[in-house]
Amino acid sequence: MKTLLSITPSRMRSINQTAVMEYIRIHKGASRAVIANELNLSLPSVVRIIDDLIEKRFVKFSGDFEHSGGRKRPLVEFDAENNISIGLEVGDGMIRGYVIDLAANTLQAEHCTFPANDPDQALSAVFKVIESLYTFVTASSRVFRGISIAVPGVTDHRTGEVAVIPGLGWENLPLQAMIEARFPVPVAVENDSNAAALGEMWFGRGDGIYNLALIHLRKGLGVGFIVDGAIYRGPNNAAGELGHIVLSSNDFASVHQDYGPVEQAIAGVGLEQQAKNKLRHMLSPAALNAISFQDLFEDYFAQEKWSVEIVRNFVETLAKVIIIISTVMDTEKIVLAGEIMGPAEPLIDSIRQKIYQNIVIEKSKIDSMASILGGAVALIQRQMDYSILKSVN
Amino acid sequence: MKTLLSITPSRMRSINQTAVMEYIRIHKGASRAVIANELNLSLPSVVRIIDDLIEKRFVKFSGDFEHSGGRKRPLVEFDAENNISIGLEVGDGMIRGYVIDLAANTLQAEHCTFPANDPDQALSAVFKVIESLYTFVTASSRVFRGISIAVPGVTDHRTGEVAVIPGLGWENLPLQAMIEARFPVPVAVENDSNAAALGEMWFGRGDGIYNLALIHLRKGLGVGFIVDGAIYRGPNNAAGELGHIVLSSNDFASVHQDYGPVEQAIAGVGLEQQAKNKLRHMLSPAALNAISFQDLFEDYFAQEKWSVEIVRNFVETLAKVIIIISTVMDTEKIVLAGEIMGPAEPLIDSIRQKIYQNIVIEKSKIDSMASILGGAVALIQRQMDYSILKSVN
DNA sequence: TTATATACTTGCGAAATGTAAGTAACTATT
DNA sequence: AATAGTTACTTACATTTCGCAAGTATATAA
Numbered sequence: 001m002k003t004l005l006s007i008t009p010s011r012m013r014s015i016n017q018t019a020v021m022e023y024i025r026i027h028k029g030a031s032r033a034v035i036a037n038e039l040n041l042s043l044p045s046v047v048r049i050i051d052d053l054i055e056k057r058f059v060k061f062s063g064d065f066e067h068s069g070g071r072k073r074p075l076v077e078f079d080a081e082n083n084i085s086i087g088l089e090v091g092d093g094m095i096r097g098y099v100i101d102l103a104a105n106t107l108q109a110e111h112c113t114f115p116a117n118d119p120d121q122a123l124s125a126v127f128k129v130i131e132s133l134y135t136f137v138t139a140s141s142r143v144f145r146g147i148s149i150a151v152p153g154v155t156d157h158r159t160g161e162v163a164v165i166p167g168l169g170w171e172n173l174p175l176q177a178m179i180e181a182r183f184p185v186p187v188a189v190e191n192d193s194n195a196a197a198l199g200e201m202w203f204g205r206g207d208g209i210y211n212l213a214l215i216h217l218r219k220g221l222g223v224g225f226i227v228d229g230a231i232y233r234g235p236n237n238a239a240g241e242l243g244h245i246v247l248s249s250n251d252f253a254s255v256h257q258d259y260g261p262v263e264q265a266i267a268g269v270g271l272e273q274q275a276k277n278k279l280r281h282m283l284s285p286a287a288l289n290a291i292s293f294q295d296l297f298e299d300y301f302a303q304e305k306w307s308v309e310i311v312r313n314f315v316e317t318l319a320k321v322i323i324i325i326s327t328v329m330d331t332e333k334i335v336l337a338g339e340i341m342g343p344a345e346p347l348i349d350s351i352r353q354k355i356y357q358n359i360v361i362e363k364s365k366i367d368s369m370a371s372i373l374g375g376a377v378a379l380i381q382r383q384m385d386y387s388i389l390k391s392v393n
Numbered sequence: 394m395k396t397l398l399s400i401t402p403s404r405m406r407s408i409n410q411t412a413v414m415e416y417i418r419i420h421k422g423a424s425r426a427v428i429a430n431e432l433n434l435s436l437p438s439v440v441r442i443i444d445d446l447i448e449k450r451f452v453k454f455s456g457d458f459e460h461s462g463g464r465k466r467p468l469v470e471f472d473a474e475n476n477i478s479i480g481l482e483v484g485d486g487m488i489r490g491y492v493i494d495l496a497a498n499t500l501q502a503e504h505c506t507f508p509a510n511d512p513d514q515a516l517s518a519v520f521k522v523i524e525s526l527y528t529f530v531t532a533s534s535r536v537f538r539g540i541s542i543a544v545p546g547v548t549d550h551r552t553g554e555v556a557v558i559p560g561l562g563w564e565n566l567p568l569q570a571m572i573e574a575r576f577p578v579p580v581a582v583e584n585d586s587n588a589a590a591l592g593e594m595w596f597g598r599g600d601g602i603y604n605l606a607l608i609h610l611r612k613g614l615g616v617g618f619i620v621d622g623a624i625y626r627g628p629n630n631a632a633g634e635l636g637h638i639v640l641s642s643n644d645f646a647s648v649h650q651d652y653g654p655v656e657q658a659i660a661g662v663g664l665e666q667q668a669k670n671k672l673r674h675m676l677s678p679a680a681l682n683a684i685s686f687q688d689l690f691e692d693y694f695a696q697e698k699w700s701v702e703i704v705r706n707f708v709e710t711l712a713k714v715i716i717i718i719s720t721v722m723d724t725e726k727i728v729l730a731g732e733i734m735g736p737a738e739p740l741i742d743s744i745r746q747k748i749y750q751n752i753v754i755e756k757s758k759i760d761s762m763a764s765i766l767g768g769a770v771a772l773i774q775r776q777m778d779y780s781i782l783k784s785v786n
Numbered sequence: 787t788t789a790t791a792t793a794c795t796t797g798c799g800a801a802a803t804g805t806a807a808g809t810a811a812c813t814a815t816t
Numbered sequence: 817a818a819t820a821g822t823t824a825c826t827t828a829c830a831t832t833t834c835g836c837a838a839g840t841a842t843a844t845a846a
Contacts, residue, residue: 012802033793033794067792069791070790071792
């Protein structure tokens with residue numbers, strides 16, 4: 001049975017340290033005096049904490065000053081460029097790996113494909129990508145914070161195990177432990193939609209926001225929630241797995257298929273299936289096989305009739321999902337991301353018009369890098385013994 | 394812009410104190426040695442904290458002991474009977490008030506009706522009820538913790554203001570301040586569905602659970618969420634206000650009516666409206682006017698045909714709402730409560746059958762007292778400077 | 787140059803937790 | 817019935833952290 005956590009003096013320090021660093025990061029620089037004031041900490045405490053943070057190379061003096069009547073306040077800023085990490089994303093037949101810094105710059109990239117349904121080769125590809133990026137980070141004079149991997153499946157972030165990835169064959173894989181055994185640095189394993197939401201909060205549309213939902217439209221549907229600045233996972237790590245909700249009464253029974261009814265309407269596999277059904281009698285088998293969701297949206301914008309019903313249903317269903325998420329969780333913003341949102345971006349206005357409520361909807365700003373960047377955030381949040389203190393009062 | 398909170402030594406103490414008290418409450422008694430072990434605190438600290446808690450009369454030695462090989466451990470338990478409070482619930486034309494203890498016993502009751510659409514008389518009724526219960530609590534030798542009010546509308550729990558209550562006429566009413574001005578004790582103002590969820594967690598179906606959703610079916614639809622043991626409100630205090638979600642594509646436009654499409658299908662006002670429409674040509678105007686949701690469900694179980702479609706839609710829509718809530722939030726349990734669930738209780742099995750997923754659904758155990766009991770919990774959580782510390786690691 | 791204002795430093799005090807040694811209480815064994 | 821062994825508790829003191837207050841540094845403005 002889970003209980004509340006207790007605090008020791010050293011944990012108190014790490015919580016305060018995190019609060020100070022978050023303040024600096026979010027405000028894009030601040031002076032020690034202001035931080036002390038805003039966080040209700042004494043100036044000596046803030047000074048001690050920032051000395052710590054400077055020594056750990058999380059923050060630095062920017063060289064700028066602020067005047068406020070007396071002695072100038074030197075500004076402290078997040079040392080984004082000097083913190084680097086390796087970030088991987090496991091995708092459809094491809095591992096994408098990058099060395100990035102915390103200013104969202106890509107310093108090095110390395111991709112590797114692997115054959116479908118071969119879990120071992122996929123794993124080898126992971127190690128191959130890390131290996132080739134590792135030489136770069138060890139040669140760098142910047143601070144290397146670790147390795148993150150975003151995977152399109154259910155993960156346990158505490159153990160770093162991958163429970164299952166549909167269509168890849170990984171099951172109960174202790175991925176974190178395996179990588180840590182070979183590379184002596186912190187490793188974070190995270191669901192890709194969760195990671196993307198985290199990335200969006202730090203680097204994308206979540207700027208200055210602590211609560212958002214990211215709807216990730218790829219082969220399947222994933223939703224990542226940020227609540228009070230951290231991933232909301234739910235007691236079973238299943239929050240936002242809403243491909244299988246039921247909107248139409250006809251769908252109660254179809255809920256246990258691989259891709260649920262909502263996923264069928266708005267995610268890649270379902271859209272392509274629907275397109276192929278529509279075009280079955282109009283195309284050669286080879287042409288039919290090559291049909292993708294890009295074709296669907298291109299033809300729709302070219303006013304091809306066959307696509308209208310599918311796209312209308314796409315817009316309506318996505319609008320419903322947005323209303324549901326926004327209403328249930330009371331998020332500040334809904335961010336749309338994933339491959340589908342490339343060709344579907346012009347539809348966002350139609351979606352907004354469908355929705356009578358006042359919901360902030362935006363397309364991801366960091367797109368394909370969201371999961372990678374979010375992985376880096378996850379690493380930092382761990383490194384900092386990042387904790388969230390919330391009062392009910 | 395909201396930032397993380399900082400901690401001082403005295404706040405550290407109050408957090409640890411809360412953790413210890415929660416441990417004792419949830420485990421229905423525990424020894425100091427075990428608590429120290431489980432909460433990762435040293436024994437001296439736990440002893441000091443429990444001395445505090447005993448002095449404040451939150452816990453007491455039960456007189457029982459536990460043997461574990463050496464000196465016996467005296468057990469400490471939550472002092473439920475010695476903590477009392479006044480709890481009010483603002484309902485449809487009626488204020489219900491009680492003196493209760495933290496073992497969920499009712500010690501005194503006082504109800505008062507007021508005419509519809511008269512905000513001033515409603516307010517007088519509140520004060521009248523409190524007044525008549527106040528003599529009881531001041532005469533008692535138990536510890537009186539304060540006054541709670543659960544209202545069927547949007548509240549700001551920090552300021553204790555009622556933003557709006559549909560159909561009552563209270564708007565931007567500083568209810569907490571008004572009551573505190575007259576009675577020198579802590580006052581908590583809370584949305585009734587949120588309070589009911591809190592009550593359910595401490596005293597009802599939430600026993601041993603930290604995450605649940607309570608679906609409150611009364612005139613309207615309200616949902617209260619408990620996440621990690623505290624009310625989840627969302628950044629705009631609007632989480633769970635989901636009368637206005639859209640399931641059917643026909644409903645996009647009807648979303649701004651007083652009662653939204655989902656509310657129409659499963660809450661009191663909508664059910665009665667539907668029943669009256671069906672029976673319009675079958676009953677006298679007087680009889681038609683008297684039709685209530687009880688009649689609807691009674692006639693359904695008596696196999697009256699007119700009710701079938703309405704009830705089938707009720708079951709399906711409620712099933713969808715349950716799936717949505719459970720999937721989005723990943724709750725451990727869904728609790729059904731509110732007047733509607735009295736006559737509708739036999740339908741719970743049909744709802745379960747509709748839902749193919751494995752979701753735990755139960756009817757409230759504390760029924761009409763849920764909001765009252767939850768109000769008492771809210772008072773205690775405040776008194777304790779109840780804080781939640783969550784680590785992302 | 788001086789007054790004023792704000793920022794920072796230093797030294798000490800306060801509040802909390804933790805450690806370790808000693809004491810108390812209980813069971814079981816001889 | 818004495819004693820050994822085990823666990824619980826108490827006490828005294830160390831440690832960590834934050835906070836306060838006085839003194840020092842650095843800026844602007846008159």
